[in-house]
Amino acid sequence: MTNTKYSRQRESICHYLSNTKEHPTADMVYQNLREVYPNISLGTVYRNLSLLVDQGTIVKVSCGDGVDHFDWDTSSHNHFICKECGCVLDLEMDSINHINTIANAAFDGQIEGSVTYFYGKCSKCK
Amino acid sequence: MTNTKYSRQRESICHYLSNTKEHPTADMVYQNLREVYPNISLGTVYRNLSLLVDQGTIVKVSCGDGVDHFDWDTSSHNHFICKECGCVLDLEMDSINHINTIANAAFDGQIEGSVTYFYGKCSKCK
DNA sequence: TATAATAACAGTAATTATTATTATATTATT
DNA sequence: AATAATATAATAATAATTACTGTTATTATA
Numbered sequence: 001m002t003n004t005k006y007s008r009q010r011e012s013i014c015h016y017l018s019n020t021k022e023h024p025t026a027d028m029v030y031q032n033l034r035e036v037y038p039n040i041s042l043g044t045v046y047r048n049l050s051l052l053v054d055q056g057t058i059v060k061v062s063c064g065d066g067v068d069h070f071d072w073d074t075s076s077h078n079h080f081i082c083k084e085c086g087c088v089l090d091l092e093m094d095s096i097n098h099i100n101t102i103a104n105a106a107f108d109g110q111i112e113g114s115v116t117y118f119y120g121k122c123s124k125c126k
Numbered sequence: 127m128t129n130t131k132y133s134r135q136r137e138s139i140c141h142y143l144s145n146t147k148e149h150p151t152a153d154m155v156y157q158n159l160r161e162v163y164p165n166i167s168l169g170t171v172y173r174n175l176s177l178l179v180d181q182g183t184i185v186k187v188s189c190g191d192g193v194d195h196f197d198w199d200t201s202s203h204n205h206f207i208c209k210e211c212g213c214v215l216d217l218e219m220d221s222i223n224h225i226n227t228i229a230n231a232a233f234d235g236q237i238e239g240s241v242t243y244f245y246g247k248c249s250k251c252k
Numbered sequence: 253t254a255t256a257a258t259a260a261c262a263g264t265a266a267t268t269a270t271t272a273t274t275a276t277a278t279t280a281t282t
Numbered sequence: 283a284a285t286a287a288t289a290t291a292a293t294a295a296t297a298a299t300t301a302c303t304g305t306t307a308t309t310a311t312a
Contacts, residue, residue: 004288005278005279005280005287005288005289006279006289007278007279007288007289007290009289009290010289025269026269026270027269039290039291039292040290040291041290041291041292041293042270042291042292043270043271043272043273043290043291043292043293044289044290044291046269046270046271047271047289047290048289050270050271060190062188062189062190063188064186064188064241066268066269066298066299067268067269068269068270078229080229080233080235080237082235083238089235091229091232091233092232093225093228093229093232095225095228096222096225096228099219099221099222099225099242100244102219102221102222103204103206103217103219103244106217106218106219107206107217107244108249109206109208109215109246109247109248109249109251109252110246110247110252111206111244111245111246112209112245112246112247113244113245113246114242114243114244114245115190115242115243115245116225116240116241116242116243117240117241117242118226118229118233118237118239118240119237119238119239119240119241120235120236120237120238120239121235121236121238122235123234123235125235126235126236129258129259129309130259131258131259131260131307131308131309132260132307132308132309133259133260133261133307133308134307135260135261136260151298152298152299153298165261165262165263166261166262167261167262167263167264168262168263168299169261169262169263169264169299169300169301169302170260170261170262172298172299172300173260173261173300174260176299176300192269192270192297192298193297193298194298194299253312254311254312255310255311255312256309256310256311256312257308257309257310257311258307258308258309258310259306259307259308259309260305260306260307260308261304261305261306261307262303262304262305262306263302263303263304263305264301264302264303265300265301265302265303266299266300266301266302267298267299267300267301268297268298268299268300269296269297269298269299270295270296270297270298271294271295271296271297272293272294272295272296273292273293273294273295274291274292274293274294275290275291275292276289276290276291276292277288277289277290277291278287278288278289278290279286279287279288279289280285280286280287280288281284281285281286281287282283282284282285282286
């Protein structure tokens with residue numbers, strides 16, 4: 001794909017993701033977009049989500065619950081996953097950015113990045 | 127399930143996992159065990175793996191490649207995933223254990239644990 | 253050590269999450 | 283406006299995992 005054309009559907013996916021603090025799954029995006037585009041296809045959602053991930057516009061959050069979540073916020077931050085209700089929350093933690101440097105020191109390959117997931121109970125479930 | 131009975135198949139799964147430094151997927155376990163038990167079922171492998179995870183005997187490694195890996199080593203350590211060949215390697219890093227404490231300080235829920243995955247190129251692919 | 257109770261098994265069907273295909277429609281370029 | 287490129291909807295295909303069914307193996311107990 002040499003060039004990317006505009007599409008209302010992709011625009012709408014971006015709009016939805018940029019206006020939620022949740023970390024929706026492909027299916028959540030699909031269910032939501034159907035209210036605006038009743039005959040949008042799940043395939044379109046998946047295709048655009050992975051395209052946006054490749055572009056670096058959004059971030060894929062694979063927190064281990066078997067479903068991929070997506071996050072509009074591409075800035076360096078971490079995620080918390082509630083063991084109780086399964087919600088995914090943002091967690092600001094600048095102080096752990098140094099771990100890559102530490103890790104690289106004790107590793108004979110090349111570490112380019114890292115992802116940390118925190119688990120426990122959210123304020124509601126506590 | 128009130129009681130857990132012995133089974134050679136589960137024993138064999140443990141034996142295999144405890145003797146490899148790799149982080150096998152369910153299918154890798156299956157393929158390997160078939161050499162000993164030619165008619166072992168993939169269902170049996172999956173059932174026992176999740177049973178062992180629930181028991182805390184092994185650890186599930188969901189590194190985001192779409193397949194779950196399993197690790198006999200339940201001690202606190204981290205994992206590196208090569209973007210090139212997809213291999214999963216152990217990474218000792220005691221120094222990042224404090225991040226839970228840091229995270230808890232800035233979080234209104236309860237953080238019980240965390241998992242960090244490192245990404246990049248392994249020594250072979252570099 | 254037989255026998256009964258039950259967990260584990262093999263085999264397979266069903267689900268779930270995701271990716272690929274195809275024919276049609278939309279957008280951009282000449 | 284005609285043509286080329288890309289996106290779409292619908293759906294088929296695949297991959298990973300879970301659930302079900304009838305049978306076998308293990309354990310407890312008489």
